[in-house]
Structure formats: C-alpha cells, structure tokens
Amino acid sequence: MMKLTVLGSTGSIGTQTLEVVQEQGNITIEALGAGRNIKLLEEQIRKFSPRYACVADSEAAKELQIAVADTETKVISGADGMEELAADPASDTVVGAIVGIAGLRSSLAAVKAGKRLALANKETLVTAGDLIRRARKESGAELIPVDSEHSAVFQCLEAISSERRKAELKRVILTASGGPFVGKKADELRDVTPEKALKHPNWEMGAKITIDSATLMNKGLEVLEAAQLFDVTVDQVDVLVHRQSIVHSMIETIDGAVLAQMGVPDMKLPIQYALTYPDRRPMQNNTLNLAEITALTFEKPDLETFRPLALAYDAGRMGHTMPCVINGANEAAVALFLQKKIGFLDIFEMLAKTMQAHEVIKNPTLTDIIEADRWAREMVMQNFARK
C-alpha cells in the first residue's frame, strides 16, 4: 500500500492526482496540502481522511480547523507545515504540485527524506537543480516528473539502461502546443488581454501556467527543468511546436533514432505513471486513435517573437542563480499582467531587464536562491513603478 502526500491538492494536478488515487484503490492518502481553497480541501479531507492537512495561508488554516473539527485530520499551516509533511516518514511518496517557487522547500524536504517525489512543480529544478541533485545523491530519493513533457522523456529514456544514458542520449526534444498565439508576430501580441491568453487550445491548467504557455516561458522553464532532470545542457534540449499536443515529447539517441511518447492529452497518465513506476496500470478511455487525428504537425518555435523562450535558454547557459532570477521575474511579471497592470509584451521586457541587472551567484545555497528570487521580483516591481 503506497502512502501518499499530495502538496497542492486543490490545484489542477492535485485534483487529478486524487482522481488517480481513487481509481487505483491501493493508495492511502497520508496528508494533503493546499494554498487557500479550504472549501475543496475540506471535501478532500472528508473523502480521503488524511492524517494531516496543511494550508499555506494561516487564517484559512484556522477556518479549516473549525470546519473539520469533527474529523480525525489534524490541520497545520504555512510553508513550515508543508515542509514537515513532505519530510514526514509516514508517507513514502510525495506529489509536489504546489505552483511556483513556493513548492521548492517542500520538494527539497521530500528529496532529503529519501522519498519518491512525483514532481509537478517546475520551479524546484529550475531554481535549485544542483541542490536537488546533491540531496538525491545523499538520500537516494527517486524523482519522477509529472509534467507531460518530462514524463514523456522519462518514459522514452527507460528504453536506454541508466548506465548507457549519458553516452547514448543525444538530444531531448520537448514539444510545445505553441499556446494560443502561435504564428503571431510581436505587434499582434501588443493588445493581448489575460482573458485571451487564458484560452489554451489543448490542456486545462492553472492561470499562471496558462499565461506561461502563451508566452512560451512555460516551455523555457521546461527546457531548464529538462536539462536538470536528464543531466544534459540546455543546448541539448530542443523545442518543437506541435499544435495537437499528441506527441508529448521525444528523445534522440546518438544513432539518430528518435523515441517519442504520445497519448491523448490527459494529465492522469503521467500522474499515474509517476505513482506506479516502474509498473504501468490500466487506464480507461484514453486510447489514442491516430487515424482519427490524421496529421501531427511540427514547426520550429519563433524565438524572436516569443523571447521568453530564448531568454530561458540564455539563463540556462549562464546557470547558477540566473534560472532562478528569470523564474522569479516571470512570476512577478505574470502576476502584474493578470492584474492588468502591464501588457503582454511587458512581461518579455521585464524578464530581459531583470536578467541584465543580475550578477550571478555561483553554486548558490538555498538562502542564495530564495534571495535571488526575492531580488528578481523586487526588480520587476521597481521596473513597474518606474513605468
């Protein structure tokens, strides 16, 4: 019986994880963690009876405590609470589905505790790839990506035994839906509103990630994450626009073979795979019918228009704190855009300016990373104030 902790349980990945848990039937929920949606968290507590629940917001935690006073679930709160649950030896697997850099500390705690971390939080590896790698080496923790792209690469890499991977993997090819504005040029993007940007063609996701998908920053973060996960340089990670989101990603080996993982767009598959790996378990109603789809298309991403992707490559080449800085700047800029305080293209400019102003700190500690993130957000706010 797997003992699972789901951090970020009320978000898109979290709720789908709990659906998988219900379908699987052989998983106990040890703990749930959420930001502030205590209504949904209460429902989840009543359904899955976890030993613990953590709410990031302490006021909301107090409300929840009263609401679930009739249950066995103990309510705790804050980032410390999340970290505690991630490290708690009562669970063997942690789903890290907190959005943003807020997920970093609990991811690191799960890895340090030697657990399987099913990771849906991009920022963990983008901002603290080296720290995670060192912690994994010490604890032997397993890290299984939940992102559909990274899961696809992970699944394809299973075809090469781990000791041969370093020598035989040539390229990782991440596919990108291209977002709602693929094919458009910069002057067509000037007037993009949050409403328009939130209409993603293939996947249902949270607001922040959907905006990132429209700017291609999402793909940029995935490039940075892939380089860390699969131990390659960012220049070994290619991006290919594939509007149908059927080919979830690919690898190329040194002999020119390309292995791809495909499927209907359904996050439940990579979630389940991360939980049951190395086993696969049956899933229903998700048979891919390529004859019905008729064509899979591929095109180069437009790095000139969608500058965040190009900037993410730059950040990856510079390394150290730079990936953390572009990520922090992006979170702050996207928040401003969603509040309609800045325009769509202003996001791009904010990223570039923040990167230019940053002097990298080599081999950053967790404190350096948290500081670099804070600094990057502040830079964006300063730039905004000056506008």
Place this chain on the structure above:
Amino acid sequence: MMKLTVLGSTGSIGTQTLEVVQEQGNITIEALGAGRNIKLLEEQIRKFSPRYACVADSEAAKELQIAVADTETKVISGADGMEELAADPASDTVVGAIVGIAGLRSSLAAVKAGKRLALANKETLVTAGDLIRRARKESGAELIPVDSEHSAVFQCLEAISSERRKAELKRVILTASGGPFVGKKADELRDVTPEKALKHPNWEMGAKITIDSATLMNKGLEVLEAAQLFDVTVDQVDVLVHRQSIVHSMIETIDGAVLAQMGVPDMKLPIQYALTYPDRRPMQNNTLNLAEITALTFEKPDLETFRPLALAYDAGRMGHTMPCVINGANEAAVALFLQKKIGFLDIFEMLAKTMQAHEVIKNPTLTDIIEADRWAREMVMQNFARK
C-alpha cells in the same frame, strides 16, 4: 570483436550490413552467403576476406571458386552450405537476410547454435514461429529484428522491462507506407504492371518485397512476424498507414501511453542496432528534422481493397501451417506477376484460393512447413495453369 556471418550479403540488407560493418570497424566478417550474384560477392570477398563464402546456386559457386582462387576464402554451396555457415561456431552473430522461405533453414540453424540472429528474413517467423521459439528457449539464442518496423517495436519495448512486457503491452502498431497505390480502389489496380508496382515511395528494397509492399502483403507478413516476435495475437497488432515512413512503428501500453520510434528512412539504423544491441553507436547524417517534414499523417489501411493484409490476419488467427501457406502462395503469385503471367489483382485471388483449399496441420514440424510451402506454391501454379 564481433564475428559476423552475413547470409544474403549481395541483397539490399546484406550490402547495407556490410556498409555498417565498414563504418563500425570492430566487426570481423567470418562468412558471406549469396544467391547468385557472384560478381558482387567476389568484390565483397576481396574487401572483407571472410573465411567462407557460400553461393546458393552450385554452378555459380564453381565459377566463384575459380574467380577467388587467389584468396584465402573457401567457397561452398547450396542450402546445406548456408545452414553450415549459420551454425558454424566461428561466428557469434548471423545476419539472416536471405529473401523468402529459402532463409528459414539457416535462421533455424543459427538459433539452434545459440547465436545472435539479426533477422531480416520475414519468412522465418511467419512460417516457423513456434519452432524458432522452442529452439530459442533451448539454446538461449538472441533474436533481434532488422526490419525497420519490428526494430522500432523492439526499441520501444526496451522501455518496459522484459518481465513486465506480457502484462503491460496492449498493442503493437505497425506503420505502413501504403505502397505506391495507397488510396486506390480495386478497379484502379486491375492494370498495374510490375514496373509501376516497383516504384516504392520511401524505401529501396528488392523486387519481391516491393511488390509485397504494393499489395500490403508485406505488412501482412509483418503482422504475422510481429505476433511471433513480441508474443501477442495478430489482433493485438494494428496497422496504420503512414505515408512518410518516419514513424517506423509504435507500441501501446495498458495505460494508453504510445511509444514510437522514428527516424529518417535508412535501414542502416536498424541493422546497426541489431548488431550493437543493447548499445547504440553513433551514426552520421541521419538526423530527423521534424520541423522540415512539417506533418506526419496517419490513416486506416483499406483492408477491402488490399485484401492480402486482411487474408494475412485470417491466416494468423487460423495459425499452424496457414501463415506458411499464405506466404508460399504469395511468393509463387508474386513471381508470376513479375514475369507478367498474371495481373496484380490475380495475386489477391491466388492467396484466397490457396488458403481456402488448405487444411491446417497442427503444431507443424520443419518437414510439415516445407511441405506446406511446396503445396501452396503448387496450388498457385495449378490455379495459374487452369486460367
């Protein structure tokens, strides 16, 4: 240093195998076997200095013996000679690239001798799948497919550990270029000449296989072969027309994940992989550029028009000697077509009639198989004489 015997060395797969051998540099050629092209075989002998060469045709063998009298290579002849070379413990790997059922005996000999058999001869598994399976179990021989489709499936299956394959593999999906007549209906195929049928859109192959590709019988044989190779029923093997021949084939697992192997159409990759497996070695100038290809298309095969594929499924469901019979009938019918003695659609009719007339022999021995093959050919000739 790998010691390699190439049977069928002057054919399309054989010559490409020798190109791979030259590029690899760490493989010794122990023996070469060819049908009757002694001019090319002599060149190969002078380049690779094998200890033995075998010519199927005994007259041609005598000629070759004189031609290479100044070399160290000993010339032998006939099917017995091929079998001897396949079994000779001096080599550890045998490439079985003889076309047609003529390749069966030497394939079986290599398997019985416990070698790695890099198999390009479809008929081995189509006609004698059970015999090969039993022989492999006894000898521990490795069987690695060289066909681009089966190699693709084999490569994808590496992503599932062997002990989980039986439980986790749901479907094998073989892709088919569709041949030169894809999209045509029966009445448009009536006047097809060998010249028209020999123009294959993507692959350069021998004449027999190219006709099989035009009738989709090639895919039918591949379905039968895949069922044997991957231990599934023919109904677990799907065929998808994919005109670009970029996706070489796919597998579907029980959770709905589809793994595909792609690449530029170049037989040297599966040949090299079969030789170097489980390692991959660099290959040059074969990088797949999906953005240039722009679209991969998929459609259902037209089983009504291309009846040989439907008949092959029937033969697979009936099993025992029936796959051997459809294969023998097809070889005879294609030969008649290439000699312009019968029309394109007559091939289809010959297959159906021969299958109808056959009473399967259960659990056939090698003798039963050779007899069923002979009988099927004779039936085709009788049908032809009656026309």
